[in-house]
Amino acid sequence: xxxxxxxxxxxxxxxxxxxxxxxxxxxxxxxxxxxxxxxxxxxxxxxxxxxxxxxxxxxxxxxxxxxxxxxxxxxxxxxxxxxxxxxxxxxxxxxxxxxxxxxxxxxxxxxxxxxxxxxxxxxxxxxxxxxxxxxxxxxxxxxxxxxxxxxxxxxxxxxxxxxxxxxxxxxxxxxxxxxxxxxxxxxxxxxxxxxxxxxxxxxxxxxxxxxxxxxxxxxxxxxxxxxxxxxxxxxxxxxxxxxxxxxxxxxxxxxxxxxxxxxxxxxxxxxxxxxxxxxxxxxxxxxxxxxxxxxxxxxxxxxxxxxxxxxxxxxxxxxxxxxxxxxxxxxxxxxxxxxxxxxxxxxxxxxxxxxxxxxxxxxxxxxxxxxxxxxxxxxxxxxxxxxxxxxxxxxxxx
Numbered sequence: 001x002x003x004x005x006x007x008x009x010x011x012x013x014x015x016x017x018x019x020x021x022x023x024x025x026x027x028x029x030x031x032x033x034x035x036x037x038x039x040x041x042x043x044x045x046x047x048x049x050x051x052x053x054x055x056x057x058x059x060x061x062x063x064x065x066x067x068x069x070x071x072x073x074x075x076x077x078x079x080x081x082x083x084x085x086x087x088x089x090x091x092x093x094x095x096x097x098x099x100x101x102x103x104x105x106x107x108x109x110x111x112x113x114x115x116x117x118x119x120x121x122x123x124x125x126x127x128x129x130x131x132x133x134x135x136x137x138x139x140x141x142x143x144x145x146x147x148x149x150x151x152x153x154x155x156x157x158x159x160x161x162x163x164x165x166x167x168x169x170x171x172x173x174x175x176x177x178x179x180x181x182x183x184x185x186x187x188x189x190x191x192x193x194x195x196x197x198x199x200x201x202x203x204x205x206x207x208x209x210x211x212x213x214x215x216x217x218x219x220x221x222x223x224x225x226x227x228x229x230x231x232x233x234x235x236x237x238x239x240x241x242x243x244x245x246x247x248x249x250x251x252x253x254x255x256x257x258x259x260x261x262x263x264x265x266x267x268x269x270x271x272x273x274x275x276x277x278x279x280x281x282x283x284x285x286x287x288x289x290x291x292x293x294x295x296x297x298x299x300x301x302x303x304x305x306x307x308x309x310x311x312x313x314x315x316x317x318x319x320x321x322x323x324x325x326x327x328x329x330x331x332x333x334x335x336x337x338x339x340x341x342x343x344x345x346x347x348x349x350x351x352x353x354x355x356x357x358x359x360x361x362x363x364x365x366x367x368x369x370x371x372x373x374x375x376x377x378x379x380x381x382x383x384x385x386x387x388x389x390x391x392x393x394x395x396x397x398x
Contacts (some may be wrong), residue, residue, distance in 0.1 A: 082161060084109040155280060199270035231336070233329060236382040242327050244320055249375050251315040253366075253383055254335055260365050262307060264358045268350055277349065278308030282340045289334040292318050332386050340389040363388070 082337060087106060089097045097103050242250065259276060264273040286293040298312035299305055322330050347355040363384075370380050 007188060078364055081113055082303040084113060094188075110332050186297075196270040196272060199275050201270075202269075229387070234385045236378070237328055237332075240328060240378055240382055241324075242319060242331065246379050247317040247319040247378060248312070248332070249379060250383070251310075251312045251372065252373075253375060253380075254315070254387075256309055256369060257339065257362065257388075258308060258310070258342075259368060260369075261358065261362045264361050265293075265346060265350075268354055268358065275307040277345050278342065279304055279306060281338065282308040282310075285334070285338040285341050289337070291322065292331065292334045293338075294318075314362060335387045336389060339387065343389055 022064065085099055086104050089102075092100060240246075260277055262274055268274075283294070283296055286297050292315070293310065296310040296312075297308075298316055310382065319327070319331050341360060343355065346358055350358070367384075371382075
């Protein structure tokens with residue numbers, strides 16, 4: 001390695017050779033002259049005059065690199081290389097030693113050691129900086145991950161809070177709607193009750209007025225167009241036999257007539273007055289036809305039902321229990337008189353026009369229902385011809 005390739009400054013050479021006293025300064029200046037000014041090919045030439053003593057050189061301060069966060073890197077650990085031992089001068093004088101090849105080799109060893117030491121320090125410093133950057137990046141990544149986790153946790157917390165608020169609002173809305181529905185139902189019930197009470201009061205007043213007219217003999221003649229009570233059997237009865245099956249069908253048809261009529265009368269005067277009318281008409285007719293209505297008209301407590309209902313099974317058995325030779329005629333008379341009594345009660349209590357509308361709606365509904373249920377045609381024809389009284393119908397429904 002040539003001397004020109006050794007890129008050293010004064011501070012590097014001072015570190016190598018020191019500058020403790022004047023003699024050391026002279027040796028330092030002589031070493032510089034020998035290193036940079038001497039010619040290796042001309043070693044026999046006389047050494048130049050001693051150079052003036054150089055001014056003392058103050059070592060340049062070493063810049064300290066700031067360690068990155070979060071913690072400063074550890075100080076680089078450099079193994080100290082032993083200084084090369086100075087070879088034996090062999091009795092040479094100082095000038096001869098300075099100009100000898102052995103001294104030149106020794107100088108190069110000292111400089112090479114210093115350069116290696118300096119390179120090791122730079123490598124250790126670079127490694128420490130790399131570790132510090134890596135630690136800083138890891139710390140930044142951890143901080144970023146923690147921030148994301150906190151943000152996610154806050155988002156979940158806000159989502160749960162919003163969900164709880166939504167549930168509470170929904171529960172409050174449902175409670176308000178339920179309360180409104182209950183209040184509306186209460187109002188509707190109160191209105192229905194008031195309407196029924198008003199209808200009952202009107203009916204009671206009408207019946208009281210009717211009784212007063214009957215007592216004074218001022219009741220107008222009835223406009224009920226009907227056959228004589230219990231008319232004779234028509235041609236529809238020819239060949240009709242009320243066996244067990246037809247007895248059950250007839251009982252069901254008769255009971256359906258009562259329930260259909262009760263519905264329309266209830267729409268006109270209220271449920272309770274309509275039930276009372278059905279019960280009282282049954283009580284009047286059942287007295288004269290106990291063989292047919294006696295057991296079917298009462299419940300388990302041996303009392304008439306509130307709506308005048310008949311037990312269909314008991315009624316069917318009572319129909320079939322009548323002797324066959326007079327079964328058809330007896331059944332026709334009893335059923336006809338009960339239906340006729342109810343028609344008369346409707347006309348007396350509600351008037352001719354209202355009665356006609358109730359009869360029309362009831363008969364139309366029965367005709368459709370009997371067809372759907374598939375009752376025998378001959379039985380249905382006999383029922384409408386001989387059992388249901390022939391009366392007027394509403395003009396608008398004919």
